[in-house]
Amino acid sequence: MVMPTRIRLLQLLADGRFHSGESLAVALGVSRAAIWKQVRQLRDAFGQDVHAVRGRGYRLARPLDLLDSERISAQFSDETGAQISVIHLHQSLDSTNSWLMEQARKGAANGTVCLAEQQSAGRGRHGRRWISPYGSNVYLSLLWRFELAPMRLSGLSLAAGIAVLRTLREFGAVEAGLKWPNDILWQQKKLAGLLLEVSGESEGPAQVVLGVGLNTHMDEQGAVIDQPWTDLRSIAGVRPHTRNELVASLIENLVRVANLYASEGLQPFMQEWHDADLMLGRQVVVRNARGAIQGQHRGIDENGALLLAVEGDIRSFHAGEVSLRSEGS
Numbered sequence: 001m002v003m004p005t006r007i008r009l010l011q012l013l014a015d016g017r018f019h020s021g022e023s024l025a026v027a028l029g030v031s032r033a034a035i036w037k038q039v040r041q042l043r044d045a046f047g048q049d050v051h052a053v054r055g056r057g058y059r060l061a062r063p064l065d066l067l068d069s070e071r072i073s074a075q076f077s078d079e080t081g082a083q084i085s086v087i088h089l090h091q092s093l094d095s096t097n098s099w100l101m102e103q104a105r106k107g108a109a110n111g112t113v114c115l116a117e118q119q120s121a122g123r124g125r126h127g128r129r130w131i132s133p134y135g136s137n138v139y140l141s142l143l144w145r146f147e148l149a150p151m152r153l154s155g156l157s158l159a160a161g162i163a164v165l166r167t168l169r170e171f172g173a174v175e176a177g178l179k180w181p182n183d184i185l186w187q188q189k190k191l192a193g194l195l196l197e198v199s200g201e202s203e204g205p206a207q208v209v210l211g212v213g214l215n216t217h218m219d220e221q222g223a224v225i226d227q228p229w230t231d232l233r234s235i236a237g238v239r240p241h242t243r244n245e246l247v248a249s250l251i252e253n254l255v256r257v258a259n260l261y262a263s264e265g266l267q268p269f270m271q272e273w274h275d276a277d278l279m280l281g282r283q284v285v286v287r288n289a290r291g292a293i294q295g296q297h298r299g300i301d302e303n304g305a306l307l308l309a310v311e312g313d314i315r316s317f318h319a320g321e322v323s324l325r326s327e328g329s
């Protein structure tokens, strides 16, 4: 596929240094006037501000750490490399989950990965928007097929949370933890989230698109997010890394978790989940379609349901949103 000039221009400017109009024109085989036209479009298409300085040329207001599918796959273990069939890297999509669901319907292979540098309609749980500016954060979807019935996949979203948590800790966000069902928080602020979309026959097989959104460097668009959030660059102790390294580790951990879940379910992840559960023992409110119920958070069961102690009874919840009782009630 031939890459559009605008994307090649962005790649040349990604280092954040000045590039003369002439050198860009030569590198891309177009006129200087064409470079000027494309530079102006970078703001509208990708939200990228470019400084133009007479005598020096153009430079991006902020350097970009762009994704590269070859650099990502070069870091896979042999086992993971053998199971990832292809990485589709898009500059812009409505939603990596929506795109991959469509490919799955058309028969895409197990282990297909979809990444985007930006999403125009990124989707979160409960119909929320997932803010997805260009060239920062991670927007990743992985297609995985299971021989299991969709019903048996209820714990998978919790296990997938462990995969993301392992990556975050590997990179130094050691205090990151989990909030049921699969929010990844740091100091009660959202750092990453998962959206799993399952389809299939009632007796199996089933296919799942596992969508991961991870904040690495949120820009001014973060102002519209309606819940406390953070990003990796704000967390002390996170080691220097590229987004390619982060994505490779996420895929590696997701694949390991998906394989183990396929053979043993949620059970092997229970202890790790318990240890990372930020709400365990706290007084919480669970809100679902039936209303709001208060109680003490007692962890999860082997189906991935949330356990809540309410007036002497233990009740289990398969859907809903949890918040600390002091937060909103």
Ligand code: BTN
Residues within 6 Å of the ligand: 094, 095, 096, 097, 098, 119, 121, 122, 123, 124, 125, 126, 128, 130, 138, 139, 140, 141, 183, 192, 193, 194, 195, 211, 212, 213, 214
């Ligand atoms: C949540 O609400 O916590 C889940 C957020 C999931 C966002 C990711 S970004 C990649 C993938 N594509 C989407 O449209 N959503 C998921």
